[in-house]
Amino acid sequence: MKRDVGRTTRDLRRHNRTSVLTRLYLHGPASRFDLMRATGLSSATVSNVVTDLVADGLVAEAGLLDSDGGRPRTLLEVRPGYAQVAGVDIGETHVQVGLFDWTLDTLATATYPMDTGRPDPGVLAGLVTTGIEEVTAKAGADPAALLGVGVGVPGAVRPDGAVHAPTLGWSGVPFDALLRPHIAAPLHLDNCARTLGQAEMWRGAGRGADRAIVALLAVGVGAAVATGTPGGVASTTSEWGHTVVEAGGAPCRCGSRGCLEAYVGAEAILDHYGSLPGAPELRGGGTEAKVAALVADAARPGAAADTVRWTAEYLGIGIANLINLLSPDRVVLSGWVSGAMGPAMLPAVRDAVRRHALDYLAAGTVLELGRLGPDAVALGAATLPVHGLLAAGERTG
Numbered sequence: 546m547k548r549d550v551g552r553t554t555r556d557l558r559r560h561n562r563t564s565v566l567t568r569l570y571l572h573g574p575a576s577r578f579d580l581m582r583a584t585g586l587s588s589a590t591v592s593n594v595v596t597d598l599v600a601d602g603l604v605a606e607a608g609l610l611d612s613d614g615g616r617p618r619t620l621l622e623v624r625p626g627y628a629q630v631a632g633v634d635i636g637e638t639h640v641q642v643g644l645f646d647w648t649l650d651t652l653a654t655a656t657y658p659m660d661t662g663r664p665d666p667g668v669l670a671g672l673v674t675t676g677i678e679e680v681t682a683k684a685g686a687d688p689a690a691l692l693g694v695g696v697g698v699p700g701a702v703r704p705d706g707a708v709h710a711p712t713l714g715w716s717g718v719p720f721d722a723l724l725r726p727h728i729a730a731p732l733h734l735d736n737c738a739r740t741l742g743q744a745e746m747w748r749g750a751g752r753g754a755d756r757a758i759v760a761l762l763a764v765g766v767g768a769a770v771a772t773g774t775p776g777g778v779a780s781t782t783s784e785w786g787h788t789v790v791e792a793g794g795a796p797c798r799c800g801s802r803g804c805l806e807a808y809v810g811a812e813a814i815l816d817h818y819g820s821l822p823g824a825p826e827l828r829g830g831g832t833e834a835k836v837a838a839l840v841a842d843a844a845r846p847g848a849a850a851d852t853v854r855w856t857a858e859y860l861g862i863g864i865a866n867l868i869n870l871l872s873p874d875r876v877v878l879s880g881w882v883s884g885a886m887g888p889a890m891l892p893a894v895r896d897a898v899r900r901h902a903l904d905y906l907a908a909g910t911v912l913e914l915g916r917l918g919p920d921a922v923a924l925g926a927a928t929l930p931v932h933g934l935l936a937a938g939e940r941t942g
């Protein structure tokens with residue numbers, strides 16, 4: 546009986562800390578009165594929780610807010626210096642490691658380009674540990690003191706940490722077991738589209754949306770369906786890139802034909818450009834440099850501009866299918882291909898969506914570009930340890 550009471554008290558304490566901390570983390574500075582209204586907790590409880598969070602260094606006072614007639618209210622905010630997190634983007638063209646404070650401001654990054662489409666898991670694990678050493682050294686941080694290391698992989702992560710990632714040629718690779726001996730901080734692995742979706746909902750173009758779809762456009766194409774919830778953000782991924790947009794169409798890496806990824810994935814875009822008669826060779830050595838060169842050339846009429854329009858049409862069809870299926874209030878285009886091509890192709894994508902989605906559903910959907918910049922996927926991975934902290938209301942592990 547006594548133990549049950551103890552557990553209930555602990556659960557209640559965790560719930561209260563999580564409520565207050567999550568409100569401050571996701572929505573910014575607030576007074577004790579704002580927190581009371583937002584969480585439904587009593588004035589005394591909010592006061593106690595805030596006192597604890599300040600004592601633990603998670604929260605600090607952030608000045609005074611004038612209130613009508615009454616005495617000014619003290620604003621509270623989360624303290625960025627409380628902890629640092631590392632986020633790792635295992636992409637198909639590079640490995641990027643970012644060091645962030647726990648409010649996800651970038652402190653240092655390191656990027657390692659990859660030439661091979663079938664990277665060896667052991668070599669990649671080595672790049673991850675090198676990257677963590679590099680970014681912590683740059684920022685003068687202690688790798689063992691990190692809140693955690695989040696790793697985003699372009700595939701599915703099983704509960705035992707094994708990764709299935711067809712785009713890397715991985716089937717059941719024990720990536721978690723390869724990394725764990727070399728990483729002193731708590732390690733978290735998840736699908737990169739899901740973590741990117743979480744980051745866009747917390748910090749980017751998904752903020753304030755009830756039901757957003759965050760599309761990850763890279764060599765591979767995926768999407769996360771994110772729902773704004775009071776306790777943070779829950780999201781699931783979909784294999785959107787392998788939904789068919791053309792019967793008997795272009796061959797896809799998955800073995801099928803006519804998949805969306807076979808039209809709007811980075812390599813598919815470059816293949817299409819190369820197939821156009823008289824298309825000049827693109828400058829740059831790697832996939833990312835070539836896509837950047839294509840976008841620069843698309844400013845004037847020619848094969849590059851035609852390729853941007855062609856990509857926008859298929860992307861618009863893919864997005865219209867998502868809208869017709871799920872009626873989101875927002876669709877966010879993220880990932881490095883969106884960063885490179887998004888500004889040039891957004892009007893044509895919107896036009897294609899208007900033509901292919903049902904009017905009454907499309908009217909309720911805003912389509913925009915992600916706002917997280919080139920570190921978006923690494924930043925997404927860094928949300929994993931932060932989510933753990935918010936859910937527990939304190940540091941664990």
Ligand SMILES: [Zn+2]
Binds near residue numbers: 788797799
């Ligand atoms: Zn496919």
